[in-house]
Amino acid sequence: MTSFTVIGHTACTNASFPLQDLPGTGGRMDLLCRTVASSLFLSHGIRKDIICDIILLGPPYPGRIIRFDGSAMRNLSPDERNVASHIKKALSIPAGKLFREAGPGLYTRKGTLEDQLAEKRYAVLDESGTDIRKIGFEDMPDAFLLSDNRNFSDDEMSCIRGLPKYSLGPEIVHADHAIVLILNEIDRRRSGWN
Amino acid sequence: MTSFTVIGHTACTNASFPLQDLPGTGGRMDLLCRTVASSLFLSHGIRKDIICDIILLGPPYPGRIIRFDGSAMRNLSPDERNVASHIKKALSIPAGKLFREAGPGLYTRKGTLEDQLAEKRYAVLDESGTDIRKIGFEDMPDAFLLSDNRNFSDDEMSCIRGLPKYSLGPEIVHADHAIVLILNEIDRRRSGWN
Numbered sequence: 001m002t003s004f005t006v007i008g009h010t011a012c013t014n015a016s017f018p019l020q021d022l023p024g025t026g027g028r029m030d031l032l033c034r035t036v037a038s039s040l041f042l043s044h045g046i047r048k049d050i051i052c053d054i055i056l057l058g059p060p061y062p063g064r065i066i067r068f069d070g071s072a073m074r075n076l077s078p079d080e081r082n083v084a085s086h087i088k089k090a091l092s093i094p095a096g097k098l099f100r101e102a103g104p105g106l107y108t109r110k111g112t113l114e115d116q117l118a119e120k121r122y123a124v125l126d127e128s129g130t131d132i133r134k135i136g137f138e139d140m141p142d143a144f145l146l147s148d149n150r151n152f153s154d155d156e157m158s159c160i161r162g163l164p165k166y167s168l169g170p171e172i173v174h175a176d177h178a179i180v181l182i183l184n185e186i187d188r189r190r191s192g193w194n
Numbered sequence: 195m196t197s198f199t200v201i202g203h204t205a206c207t208n209a210s211f212p213l214q215d216l217p218g219t220g221g222r223m224d225l226l227c228r229t230v231a232s233s234l235f236l237s238h239g240i241r242k243d244i245i246c247d248i249i250l251l252g253p254p255y256p257g258r259i260i261r262f263d264g265s266a267m268r269n270l271s272p273d274e275r276n277v278a279s280h281i282k283k284a285l286s287i288p289a290g291k292l293f294r295e296a297g298p299g300l301y302t303r304k305g306t307l308e309d310q311l312a313e314k315r316y317a318v319l320d321e322s323g324t325d326i327r328k329i330g331f332e333d334m335p336d337a338f339l340l341s342d343n344r345n346f347s348d349d350e351m352s353c354i355r356g357l358p359k360y361s362l363g364p365e366i367v368h369a370d371h372a373i374v375l376i377l378n379e380i381d382r383r384r385s386g387w388n
Contacts, residue, residue, distance in 0.1 A: 020214055023273050030273035034228075043343075043366040078368065079217050079224035080274050131387065149237075169378045170385035172237035174272065180374040184363045191364035193325065 002186060003051040003143035005116055006035045006175055009150045011056040013064045015091040019081050026084065027058035031148050033083035034176035039183075040070050041078045047183070054087075055113060065099075065111040066090045073105030113159050117145070122163050124152075125178055129165030132182065137189040144182060146175040196380060197245040197337035199310055200229045200369055203344045205250040207258045209285040213275050220278065221252035225342050227277035228370035233377075234264050235272045241377070248281075249307060259293075259305040260284045267299030307353050311339070316357050318346075319372055323359030326376065331383040338376060340369040 010027035022030035032054045039052035050070040057063065066087055068076070076086060090102040099107040123141035141164060152160065168181045187193075204221035216224035226248045233246035244264040251257065260281055262270070270280060284296040293301040317335035335358060346354065362375045381387075 020275070022275070023271060030275075034272075038371065041368060041371075043368055077217060078228075081214070081216070081224075169381050170387055171378075171381045173374070173378075174235055174237055177232065177235075177374045180367070180371045181378055184365075184367075184375055187363050187365045193364055 001049050001051070001142070002140075002183075003053065003120055004035065004039050004146065004179055004182075005053045005055060005122075005143060006032060006146045006148065007055045007113065007152070007156065008032045008057060008148050009153070010058040011054070011148070012058045013056045013061040013091065015088045017084075017088070019084055019088075022080060022084055027056075028148050029084055029087065030080050031175065032056075033080040033087070034174075035146065035179055036068050036083045036086075037078040037080075038176040038179040040068060040073060040076065046070050046073050046076065050183075052179075053116065055111070055116065056091075063110055063112055064091065064095060065109050065116065067099060067107040067109075069105045069107065071105065075104070113145075113156055117159060117163075119143075122160075124160050124163050124165055125168060126165035127167055127172065129167040132166045132168055132185050135166070140186060140189070144179075146178060148175060195243050195245070195336070196334075196377075197247065197314055198229065198233050198340065198373055198376075199247045199249060199316075199337060200226060200340045200342065201249045201307065201346070201350070202226045202251060202342050203347070204252040205248070205342070206252045207250045207255040207285065209282040211278075211282070213278055213282075216274060216278055221250075222342050223278055223281065224274050225369065226250075227274040227281070228368070229340070229373055230262050230270075230277045230280075231272040231274075232370040232373040234262060234267060234270065240264050240267050240270065244377075246373075247310065249305070249310065250285075257304055257306055258285065258289060259303050259310065261293060261301040261303075263299045263301065265299065269298070307339075307350055311353055311357075313337075316354075318354050318357050318359055319362060320359035321361055321366065323361040326360045326362055326379050329360070334380060334383070338373075340372060342369060 017026040052068045090108040099109045120143040122143045211220040241264045246262045284302040293303045314337040316337045
């Protein structure tokens, strides 16, 4: 079981954002949708052992978490619009401190990065980190924290200080592409390809 | 310079498809849009040394090729809707046998897979292929041919017989994710990471 948590610094936190303007009114919701699809989709099915949590920090109610759990997910398609319609569905139910189900494999709650980091053994990606190809399977973290198109804020930097840092290659890639690379690394190790 | 060519077996070949239904009326245009974004986007810019050609084989005029050339591309965003609007723009100009410019870095022509394969040293992806991590940088092909959500047809299989086959890992992934993995391999070799 591996988890990805992606921070959407400007992502809209009510269900009103229009599906035809995910980057603008949605607050780069397009990018979050692609991280969900990268986390969950194989060519012919859903990765059952993956959870993708997105933390929405945009207006009007910053601090909403939406969970896509591959083990129970149904009716999800990989296109941005379909993933976004699931996000709207989750945003349309009231949220408290505990996860509530908004549909099969789809959950939501209020929460902060701090709450989230307390739950699992997280790592972050960083150009200066250890090359992910050099670490043993047993040292793979339970969870990876990623950011959208913005860098981590100062407050977020304080929260993640001390977490292990890994690097994926010489180029800095989008969060959804980073997830593809991490999953390939996990797939290879699990199947003895390395 | 590396090229990707992606076959869209059902992708719509006139500019009428609606941006709000890329998977349906667009004929899985969503998937092609993601392959374009995977080919061209780094975190803070466009890969100048990459070309992504998509071959649209859906109705009404199957056999239309659209080229996204990173060296000249401008105003492209990574969301599906924006890439699709570029595809519509290219489809809205008349196409002949030679590439015509439809905008900066955006070109289109009529063409077949056979025409396309004649131009470069292509390889394909296949579960039974050589692990891409095991081949030398100098043996990397100039171009990779990928398919959308469908397997290569019998006619296409005849065209690609004899091309080198590479494998990316134990799991079969979507074409856009495959492109991310190939580019990471190229980035690493070019920078001496392997």
